[in-house]
Amino acid sequence: MIAVDAMGGDFAPHVIVQGALRAAQSGVSVLLFGDQTQIKASLDTLSTQWRTLPIAIEPCTQAIAMHEEATRSVVRKKDASLVRAAHAVREGRASSLVSAGNSGAVLVASTLIIGRVKGVLRPALGKFLPTREGEIFCLDLGANTDCKADFLEQFAYMGSLYVKLFKKSLNPRVGLLSNGHEPYKGSMEVKEAYRRLEKKSDINFIGNVEARDAFSNHADILVADGFVGNVFLKGMQGTIQLLFNWVKTETNRSWFSSLCGFFTWPLFKKIKQVTDYQRVGGALLLGVNKPVVVAHGSAQADAIYHAILFAQETVESKLIEHFNAQLADVLGDRRNSVFNEQKSA
Amino acid sequence: MIAVDAMGGDFAPHVIVQGALRAAQSGVSVLLFGDQTQIKASLDTLSTQWRTLPIAIEPCTQAIAMHEEATRSVVRKKDASLVRAAHAVREGRASSLVSAGNSGAVLVASTLIIGRVKGVLRPALGKFLPTREGEIFCLDLGANTDCKADFLEQFAYMGSLYVKLFKKSLNPRVGLLSNGHEPYKGSMEVKEAYRRLEKKSDINFIGNVEARDAFSNHADILVADGFVGNVFLKGMQGTIQLLFNWVKTETNRSWFSSLCGFFTWPLFKKIKQVTDYQRVGGALLLGVNKPVVVAHGSAQADAIYHAILFAQETVESKLIEHFNAQLADVLGDRRNSVFNEQKSA
Numbered sequence: 143m144i145a146v147d148a149m150g151g152d153f154a155p156h157v158i159v160q161g162a163l164r165a166a167q168s169g170v171s172v173l174l175f176g177d178q179t180q181i182k183a184s185l186d187t188l189s190t191q192w193r194t195l196p197i198a199i200e201p202c203t204q205a206i207a208m209h210e211e212a213t214r215s216v217v218r219k220k221d222a223s224l225v226r227a228a229h230a231v232r233e234g235r236a237s238s239l240v241s242a243g244n245s246g247a248v249l250v251a252s253t254l255i256i257g258r259v260k261g262v263l264r265p266a267l268g269k270f271l272p273t274r275e276g277e278i279f280c281l282d283l284g285a286n287t288d289c290k291a292d293f294l295e296q297f298a299y300m301g302s303l304y305v306k307l308f309k310k311s312l313n314p315r316v317g318l319l320s321n322g323h324e325p326y327k328g329s330m331e332v333k334e335a336y337r338r339l340e341k342k343s344d345i346n347f348i349g350n351v352e353a354r355d356a357f358s359n360h361a362d363i364l365v366a367d368g369f370v371g372n373v374f375l376k377g378m379q380g381t382i383q384l385l386f387n388w389v390k391t392e393t394n395r396s397w398f399s400s401l402c403g404f405f406t407w408p409l410f411k412k413i414k415q416v417t418d419y420q421r422v423g424g425a426l427l428l429g430v431n432k433p434v435v436v437a438h439g440s441a442q443a444d445a446i447y448h449a450i451l452f453a454q455e456t457v458e459s460k461l462i463e464h465f466n467a468q469l470a471d472v473l474g475d476r477r478n479s480v481f482n483e484q485k486s487a
Numbered sequence: 488m489i490a491v492d493a494m495g496g497d498f499a500p501h502v503i504v505q506g507a508l509r510a511a512q513s514g515v516s517v518l519l520f521g522d523q524t525q526i527k528a529s530l531d532t533l534s535t536q537w538r539t540l541p542i543a544i545e546p547c548t549q550a551i552a553m554h555e556e557a558t559r560s561v562v563r564k565k566d567a568s569l570v571r572a573a574h575a576v577r578e579g580r581a582s583s584l585v586s587a588g589n590s591g592a593v594l595v596a597s598t599l600i601i602g603r604v605k606g607v608l609r610p611a612l613g614k615f616l617p618t619r620e621g622e623i624f625c626l627d628l629g630a631n632t633d634c635k636a637d638f639l640e641q642f643a644y645m646g647s648l649y650v651k652l653f654k655k656s657l658n659p660r661v662g663l664l665s666n667g668h669e670p671y672k673g674s675m676e677v678k679e680a681y682r683r684l685e686k687k688s689d690i691n692f693i694g695n696v697e698a699r700d701a702f703s704n705h706a707d708i709l710v711a712d713g714f715v716g717n718v719f720l721k722g723m724q725g726t727i728q729l730l731f732n733w734v735k736t737e738t739n740r741s742w743f744s745s746l747c748g749f750f751t752w753p754l755f756k757k758i759k760q761v762t763d764y765q766r767v768g769g770a771l772l773l774g775v776n777k778p779v780v781v782a783h784g785s786a787q788a789d790a791i792y793h794a795i796l797f798a799q800e801t802v803e804s805k806l807i808e809h810f811n812a813q814l815a816d817v818l819g820d821r822r823n824s825v826f827n828e829q830k831s832a
Contacts, residue, residue, distance in 0.1 A: 287674045321632065324553075328632065357725050370715055378725075380700065380703075381726040384618070384619060385758060389758070
């Protein structure tokens with residue numbers, strides 16, 4: 143059973159309900175949290191058969207808007223769809239949370255209600271991005287700004303462990319996103335994280351990675367402060383959008399350009415599928431006790447559908463269970479060793 | 488006369504000399520700093536006529552490598568090509584400095600030797616990036632990491648003034664690069680810069696701009712910390728490279744794909760020209776007393792040629808002279824007003 147925050151996102155609740163309906167049609171049980179009248183109205187317009195599908199509704203009287211201050215709204219709005227959905231996951235009535243709402247509020251609700259894994263300082267948003275010949279797992283993509291070296295160090299462990307489990311990769315390469323590949327490049331915290339990570343024998347740290355080389359298959363994991371990671375991710379999305387727009391404009395210039403455009407389309411369609419963030423499910427919030435999938439605020443029904451499927455697959459594979467158990471072990475050791483280093487220094 | 492650091496860059500001195508030769512052939516006087524034997528050998532292999540062109544050489548016995556620590560190398564290596572070139576600009580024997588070398592060292596040499604404009608806390612690297620229907624001037628693209636709100640506030644003034652003068656634009660729109668458009672989004676320093684900029688009446692501050700929207704013509708100037716701006720710029724370059732690679736791979740899959748690829752090429756050639764950082768001259772270091780153009784470390788001859796032409800155009804237009812005079816006025820006022828605000832607070 144996947145708990146879905148039906149009121150979160152720019153186009154909520156209708157597109158959220160639409161995505162959830164598709165997921166239910168493909169066999170995933172969904173529990174929708176939100177305004178019952180609106181949800182039922184959406185379901186009725188979308189399908190006459192929805193009552194035969196594995197869809198349940200838990201009515202909520204409140205919702206957290208995209209612009210609301212995260213902590214305050216989570217603490218005060220006890221009956222908000224997001225808060226209620228997080229409680230359902232905590233209580234075990236649902237096995238995973240999916241939200242396209244205010245991502246700060248999702249982070250706070252997940253941390254306060256579902257709870258952090260023991261030893262985790264800050265949960266991080268992680269996601270695979272496409273590269274030239276594969277994928278790179280990037281974190282943090284926006285859950286935390288002003289990250290300390292401690293946090294970056296933990297993100298490196300989280301990313302490494304997730305890729306080990308998800309890709310069954312033995313020794314994935316971890317890079318730090320920086321403004322140059324040299325060890326002395328970076329913000330103060332990135333430089334400090336570099337110094338710490340290069341001493342670790344239990345992580346395959348390959349050093350700094352420039353944003354330009356992130357797609358060149360040098361690294362399997364890219365570690366960044368959430369502010370920087372978010373700029374990196376959205377810069378990539380913006381650039382792809384920019385190129386598509388240019389191609390479109392160029393193809394309208396002359397009959398020859400139109401002909402070129404006609405033949406360009408099949409190539410671009412394929413690329414669009416790989417890069418379209420509407421299709422790619424969502425990011426996983428690593429470091430909390432249960433699988434939490436954060437979909438994009440402007441997600442359409444298709445993105446919600448994929449996010450719910452992704453949550454269901456994550457639950458079925460028990461990936462987060464294994465991940466959390468191993469992470470608690472690693473961070474337990476790590477904190478001790480950091481503590482010992484500080485004592486001996 | 489443009490002072491060129493012939494020993495700076497991944498492919499120095501040969502490609503630097505090659506670019507400088509082309510600039511001299513198109514009428515720009517160049518003064519090359521570096522290993523005389525190597526420079527002459529390069530010139531001899533490239534042209535039998537170079538002695539008839541406006542090219543002079545100032546022999547230097549040292550060079551600053553790409554990986555060297557910036558401040559220490561600039562202070563210690565008195566006879567380094569970069570240091571000597573900066574002195575030539577300071578002394579007025581050259582009117583502008585062009586280097587593809589260690590960008591940290593270029594920043595330090597420019598600040599220490601050529602000198603900062605009065606009131607400037609940190610010089611910033613700025614450059615126009617292409618957008619959907621125009622350009623956006625982005626700064627800082629990598630000169631300063633760990634920028635305080637003070638610096639970001641000054642970058643906003645520098646960017647606004649530069650665009651006013653360069654584009655003859657009356658009221659250019661200034662945005663802050665952030666992880667969300669809401670005022671409460673951003674790192675601590677970005678949030679503080681937001682609070683300060685929204686109170687200014689002499690700047691057209693439009694608020695936060697997400698990386699995804701940077702190319703959508705919402706803003707004319709994009710202000711960022713140098714670390715973040717560098718990730719943004721290089722992420723854009725990496726994404727474009729990634730898309731070109733995918734198109735290339737796709738076009739090799741079948742005869743139909745090859746046909747598509749054949750028709751795609753004219754479109755892509757045009758886009759490649761706009762976005763190719765090898766062709767786009769270089770970034771301007773704003774806030775120092777003379778025009779300093781920083782070319783990319785991996786710049787080829789073509790990029791060096793364009794960087795030298797850009798430096799020459801900047802000198803001829805007296806843009807930096809006007810810019811610096813007005814900047815000193817604005818920052819003088821600004822510092823006073825900040826001071827007054829603090830006093831009255």
